[in-house]
Amino acid sequence: MADDSEFAGKVPPNAGSQGFNPGLIVLLVVGGLLLTFLIGNIVLYTYAQKIIPPRKKKPVSKKKIKKERLRQGVSAPGE
Incomplete structure (x- = not known):
């Protein structure tokens, strides 16, 4: 009994x-x-990049094309 009381507090419960x-x-x-x-x-x-086709660009209006050509210095045909 004396040996049990010496080691009672030194062994942690569920140590393993x-x-x-x-x-x-x-x-x-x-x-x-x-x-x-x-x-x-x-x-x-x-997978989506392979399967889904690329998006179509919006059609550019003739007015915008004409304006861009004038901005670049190329005269529009017929003027």
């Missing part, structure tokens, strides 16, 4: 099996979800 830190588990889950989201976006973006 602490388990996982809950903060670490949350961090790993959130990090994994974020990484999955980013990789999924990159994959979808590259």
Whole structure:
């Protein structure tokens, strides 16, 4: 009995099996979800670049073409 009382306060309870830190588990889950989201976006973006045709440019009006030619110093035909 005397030996038990000497070591009673020196041995930590459950010293061998602490388990996982809950903060670490949350961090790993959130990090994994974020990484999955980013990789999924990159994959979808590259897939869309291959599949979707490039956007057509708006047609430029003849008035704007004429104005740009005058600005550059080239006279418009017929004037």
